[in-house]
Amino acid sequence: MSATAEEGTKESEDEENRRELAMLEAALYVAGRPLKVKTLGYLIGTRSKRKVRRLVAMLMKEYERRDMALEVLEVEDHRFVLQLKTEYSSKVRRLAARPLLTDGPLRTLAYIAYRQPVMQKHV
Template sequence: MQQKNSLDEKVSKNLLLLEAALYVAGRPLDLKELCSVLTTRSKNKTKKYLKLLIQIYSSRKTAFEIIELKEDRYVLQLKAEYTHLVKKLVNRPLLSSGPLKTLSYIAYRQPISQKRVIEVRGQHAYSHVKLLKEMGLITVERSGRSLALRTTDYFADYFGLALETAIMKRELKKIFETEFKEEK
């Protein structure tokens, strides 16, 4: 009986650790990061705990859910049906309109040279690119003498878009078309 209790305590502790990590991160975490939280190298063990935590969240009446994303990544997030109800409580948007437009342009045209982004968006786009890179939304890679810009997996996860560039571009096109129609 003593052994069963200590086993239950270990399971409970590991579930709490995973839940805490997902909450504090505020972003998707990959299996490697979650294994390190449990101080184990066993991806299978960590996956079992995650599946159990997902089941627990599914069975509870809660506003949160844990989602398994592609490439063994997991995120704790607000369920979609509650987003519009609490949206007004968010103090400020993630990005102001200038950097957001620059990010949209990069996402839709990626991979794109920084030079081209500056030509289209203007000199202020240098500071936008710096900010977007610091936020982890884009990567900047040297491509010969110029810099190539593209979005990160974090960008795709944050905005709920596909990781694959071609699919992401189609999704963005639909979003832009919808926004354009609503503005008319």
């Protein structure tokens, strides 16, 4: 194999790793809860737990290197979670407690969803 072909293979592997890392990061972010290795593997199209663990370890190192407010941790039962570091959580906790909708509008939407189609005058 020529040096150029080896470089091309290496670049395509790096690109694939970046895509898989991005998918794992997105999954951990959106889930908001710990995810199993099997679930993460399914998302990137592999059954190899070793590969998933290697990629998550890379993601963990990247978050450590950035030294920002988020971290990737392994929790019980070999699950992984993207979370806020503890030193930041007490300062921003009250922001997370605010619901997007208060009880009134939420009840109205629930009523509409349950009774649909419904006329505005019946709401």
